[in-house]
Amino acid sequence: xxxxxxxxxxxxxxxxxxxxxxxxxxxxxxxxxxxxxxxxxxxxxxxxxxxxxxxxxxxxxxxxxxxxxxxxxxxxxxxxxxxxxxxxxxxxxxxxxxxxxxxxxxxxxxxxxxxxxxxxxxxxxxxxxxxxxxxxxxxxxxxxxxxxxxxxxxxxxxxxxxxxxxxxxxxxxxxxxxxxxxxxxxxxxxxxxxxxxxxxxxxxxxxxxxxxxxxxxxxxxxxxxxxxxxxxxxxxxxxxxxxxxxxxxxxxxxxxxxxxxxxxxxxxxxxxxxxxxxxxxxxxxxxxxxxxxxxxxxxxxxxxxxxxxxxxxxxxxxxxxxxxxxxxxxxxxxxxxxxxxxxxxxxxxxxxxx
Amino acid sequence: xxxxxxxxxxxxxxxxxxxxxxxxxxxxxxxxxxxxxxxxxxxxxxxxxxxxxxxxxxxxxxxxxxxxxxxxxxxxxxxxxxxxxxxxxxxxxxxxxxxxxxxxxxxxxxxxxxxxxxxxxxxxxxxxxxxxxxxxxxxxxxxxxxxxxxxxxxxxxxxxxxxxxxxxxxxxxxxxxxxxxxxxxxxxxxxxxxxxxxxxxxxxxxxxxxxxxxxxxxxxxxxxxxxxxxxxxxxxxxxxxxxxxxxxxxxxxxxxxxxxxx
Numbered sequence: 001x002x003x004x005x006x007x008x009x010x011x012x013x014x015x016x017x018x019x020x021x022x023x024x025x026x027x028x029x030x031x032x033x034x035x036x037x038x039x040x041x042x043x044x045x046x047x048x049x050x051x052x053x054x055x056x057x058x059x060x061x062x063x064x065x066x067x068x069x070x071x072x073x074x075x076x077x078x079x080x081x082x083x084x085x086x087x088x089x090x091x092x093x094x095x096x097x098x099x100x101x102x103x104x105x106x107x108x109x110x111x112x113x114x115x116x117x118x119x120x121x122x123x124x125x126x127x128x129x130x131x132x133x134x135x136x137x138x139x140x141x142x143x144x145x146x147x148x149x150x151x152x153x154x155x156x157x158x159x160x161x162x163x164x165x166x167x168x169x170x171x172x173x174x175x176x177x178x179x180x181x182x183x184x185x186x187x188x189x190x191x192x193x194x195x196x197x198x199x200x201x202x203x204x205x206x207x208x209x210x211x212x213x214x215x216x217x218x219x220x221x222x223x224x225x226x227x228x229x230x231x232x233x234x235x236x237x238x239x240x241x242x243x244x245x246x247x248x249x250x251x252x253x254x255x256x257x258x259x260x261x262x263x264x265x266x267x268x269x270x271x272x273x274x275x276x277x278x279x280x281x282x283x284x285x286x287x288x289x290x291x292x293x294x295x296x297x298x299x300x301x302x303x304x305x306x307x308x309x310x311x312x313x314x315x316x317x318x319x320x321x322x323x324x325x326x327x328x329x330x331x332x333x334x335x336x337x338x339x340x341x342x343x344x345x346x347x348x349x350x351x352x353x354x
Numbered sequence: 355x356x357x358x359x360x361x362x363x364x365x366x367x368x369x370x371x372x373x374x375x376x377x378x379x380x381x382x383x384x385x386x387x388x389x390x391x392x393x394x395x396x397x398x399x400x401x402x403x404x405x406x407x408x409x410x411x412x413x414x415x416x417x418x419x420x421x422x423x424x425x426x427x428x429x430x431x432x433x434x435x436x437x438x439x440x441x442x443x444x445x446x447x448x449x450x451x452x453x454x455x456x457x458x459x460x461x462x463x464x465x466x467x468x469x470x471x472x473x474x475x476x477x478x479x480x481x482x483x484x485x486x487x488x489x490x491x492x493x494x495x496x497x498x499x500x501x502x503x504x505x506x507x508x509x510x511x512x513x514x515x516x517x518x519x520x521x522x523x524x525x526x527x528x529x530x531x532x533x534x535x536x537x538x539x540x541x542x543x544x545x546x547x548x549x550x551x552x553x554x555x556x557x558x559x560x561x562x563x564x565x566x567x568x569x570x571x572x573x574x575x576x577x578x579x580x581x582x583x584x585x586x587x588x589x590x591x592x593x594x595x596x597x598x599x600x601x602x603x604x605x606x607x608x609x610x611x612x613x614x615x616x
Contacts, residue, residue, distance in 0.1 A: 013448070096444035237455055239444045240498075243407055247438075248505065249431025249458055294445035 013293045023305040030309050034077070034316045035070050039324050042066070073209035077315040078308040079221045080206065080270045081280060085307020086224055087266035088281020089288075089300055093235035094259045095168055098286055098344065102146075102267040103278035105172025109179035110149025111142040111271035112201045116186045118142075119197045139216050143268030149175055150264045154256075204275035204330030206315050213273045220269035225304065227262055231255060232296040239294065277330045279337020280307055280314075286344060356383045356418075358548035359404050359434075359517050363413035366399050366572075373399040375572040376413065381548040383515045386540060388563035389552045390583075392593050395569040397552045398439075401519050404550060405436050417517060431458065434517035435505040439525060441498050446485045449478060449497050456504030468507040475538045476500035477531060491526040499523065499535060506547060515546025522552050536562045556584055557609050568592055584608040 036042050042062050084102070091100045091107075102108050118141040153175060157168035187198055200208075234255040237245035246252050270277070284307045285299060292298055311329075314336070318329040359381040366374040374396045381387050381404075389397045402408040403415050406422040415422045417433055425433075435456070443452065453473060457465045473479040476499045481489060486497055502518070509516045518539065524532040536558065543549050553559040559566055560580040567577040570592040576583050581601075589597050589610070598614040601607065 098445070233459055236447075236451075239447065240441050240452070240455070241438075244436075244438060244441055246407060246427055247405065247431065247434075247436040248455060249428040251427045289445065293451070294447055295451055 013295075014291070016298060019292055019298065019302055020305075023302060023309065026309045027305060027312075030312045030316070031074060034074050034312050035066060037316050037320050038065070038070065040065050072211045072214050073206055073315070074312060075211075075214040076209040076217070076273060077206050077312045079214065079217050080274045080277065081307040081309070081311020081314075082304040083217070083221060083224060083266040083270040083307075084277060084280040084311070085284035085303040086228070086300060087263045087270070088307075089285035089296070089303040090231065090235065090259050090266075091263045091281070092285055093238060093296055094256060094263070096239060096241075097169075098289070099169070099282070099341075101279070101282040101341075102263060103276060103281060105153060105169060106175035106179060107146050107149045107153070107172075107263065107267050108271055108276045108278070109176040109183075110152075111146040111268050112276050113179040113182050113186075114141040114145025114148070115201050115272065116183050116198045119194055119201075120186050120190060123194055139269060139272035142272035143265060146268035146271065147261070147264035149179070150260050154260060201271070201275040202330075203328035204277035204333075205318075205326070205328045206274050207319070207326055209273075217269040217273055220265055224262055224266050225301075227258065228300040228304075229297075231259055231262065232300055235259070235296040235300075236294075275328075275330065277311075277333055279333045279341060280310060282344070283337050283340050284310055286340075357381070357416075358383050358418060358515065359550065360416040361400065361403060361410075361413065362416070364400070364403050364410040364415060365412040366396075366403065366408060367411050372572055374403070374410070377569075377572070377574055378413075379404075379567060379574070379577075381517070381550055383546045383548050384543050386543050386549045386551070386562060386564045388559035388566045388580075389550060389569060390554070390556060390559050390566060391569035391575070395592075396572040397569050398521055399572075400569065401436075401521055401550065401552060404517070405434060405519050406430050407436075428458075431505065432509040432513050432516070434519065435502045435509070437499055437502045437518075437520045437523050439521045440491070441494070443486050443494075446487050448482075449473075449484050449486050449489070450482045452486050452497055453478075453482075453500045453504055456501040457508050458505075460508055464511060465504075465508065468504045472500040472503035472507065475503060475541075477534060492528060492531060495523070495526050496531060496535070499538070503538070503542075506542060510545070510547070515548065518542055518547050518549045520549070520551040522554060524553065524555065524558060532558060560584055560608050581606055581608050584610065 042065065046058060046062055087102045088100075091102055092098050094100070115138055118138055122137055153168060153171055156171040183198065183202065187195060190198055234245065234250045237248045237250045238252070238255065242252050245255070285303050288299055288302050288306055292302060314332045315329050318327045318332050321327060357380045361377055361379045364374055364377045365372070377396070377400060379400070389400065391397050399408065403410050406415070406417070406425060409423060417425065417430070422430070453469055457468065470479075473482055476496045478493065478496045478500055481493060481497065486494060489497065506516060506518060520539065523535055523539070527535060539549055539551065540562065551562070553562065563580060565577060566580050566583040568575045568583050568588060575592050576588055584599055585608070586597070586599050589595055589599065597610050597612075599608045599610055602609055
């Protein structure tokens with residue numbers, strides 16, 4: 001009997017290999033479409049011709065488009081999506097609430113504020129230079145902003161070692177509002193060129209992707225991917241509560257610090273190259289929990305992959321739906337994500353009223 | 355007998371309130387201790403001190419002769435397990451997944467055996483494939499008991515009899531499962547586990563415990579065999595109820611009926 005019960009328990013969850021295979025297949029298809037789609041459409045037979053050394057002039061032009069435009073953008077979209085979805089999953093585990101999202105609770109706003117401040121201040125100090133904004137400074141500033149916002153939120157919501165979700169979410173809204181107001185002030189002070197730069201942060205976009213930008217967030221992507229196995233079990237135990245996690249052998253305070261750093265670093269890195277892109281962090285982990293269950297050992301890497309797929313798909317839509325113009329990708333994710341978030345909220349309310 | 359857990363002159367203060375004022379307690383391997391006392395007597399606080407969750411303001415607590423402060427969370431989890439009064443599981447985990455959390459990152463045949471056996475002993479084997487948030491309060495409490503049993507079994511295999519702390523383990527259980535759970539706990543004690551359980555039901559405490567420790571206002575008002583502690587005089591003093599304690603022949607187990615209280 002116990003054998004069949006065990007089999008029953010296992011069969012409720014899909015196998016790891018199936019999930020990984022499915023996500024890889026989705027990733028392959030999306031990548032293929034993303035590379036082929038654009039103002040200079042590259043149909044299937046020409047994609048294949050790229051591998052032919054005697055491809056001729058067309059192949060050379062296609063190669064240039066793909067290598068210097070499509071591929072860096074694809075790399076950026078994949079990494080940004082992976083980082084945002086993972087940050088969402090980790091944050092939801094940390095706060096034991098599926099509604100927690102870095103963009104919703106002000107972490108992204110903190111990053112954007114720091115970035116906007118850097119744009120204005122760095123510009124003032126370096127007006128004489130042609131390349132006004134030291135490029136490396138922006139990701140660092142965005143990262144610092146995300147970290148500071150997360151730390152403030154955590155402090156506000158935690159008393160006597162207990163973190164209040166309600167305080168956290170409300171404080172997050174307040175921090176986001178404050179950061180947005182400060183950004184508004186900066187917009188007021190900005191000149192035209194600075195204004196364009198700041199608007200870029202606020203709407204979120206992957207246009208202007210370069211290999212340099214992709215290389216800038218690669219370390220964050222790798223560090224996050226490598227850190228996930230170390231927090232997965234801890235986040236599982238944390239779902240039962242902080243005291244319970246401690247009883248089961250989790251160094252809770254250390255886990256929380258690592259989780260906060262992961263969230264802040266992921267969001268900071270993503271925002272630094274793509275601006276504020278919302279709802280990816282909430283939609284992806286939630287959908288995955290429905291399909292593969294809430295265990296973080298599988299949920300976190302799956303979020304990484306699914307986030308990458310979703311972001312790449314959204315970016316492909318963003319740059320082809322109004323071609324030759326480009327929609328900011330933040331608009332696409334918000335249109336798709338906001339109704340989803342409402343649905344989630346209503347479902348949770350229905351559950352708590354049971 | 356080897357002392358497993360010890361509190362030495364432990365005091366805990368929160369702000370101006372004194373939750374524990376110089377409590378000393380030792381629990382030996384194989385012993386079942388029931389903590390009883392009115393609300394706010396400091397029972398849960400004492401349990402939190404013994405679990406290593408709360409560092410006392412004065413005095414010291416020891417586990418297997420080592421100060422609790424010198425353990426890290428992981429080492430502590432090998433030696434002691436805690437069943438909280440109630441646990442809110444925030445995400446839809448399967449019963450099987452929750453029970454497995456007790457094993458930490460251990461894998462293998464021994465873990466599988468411990469999981470299967472603990473599910474059976476907690477009477478939740480049939481719920482294994484259910485999502486825990488869809489279960490009743492009592493069922494959830496039994497699932498967490500199974501998780502705690504897995505943690506004990508894995509720890510025992512590595513370090514010998516540990517410490518089991520239970521905070522009102524029977525609070526949402528029906529009569530049969532109350533008795534089943536306490537029987538399982540006693541079985542653990544027979545294998546060398548030291549047990550401390552907070553119990554509100556004096557009659558259950560009387561049947562279950564080798565020693566009853568009565569707390570009142572952050573101090574120990576009395577400890578000893580049930581017959582020595584559950585008496586008219588102590589009930590009047592500590593609980594402020596005037597109840598006539600009766601005895602079940604022939605063992606002389608004390609029992610209290612609310613009918614007799616005024």
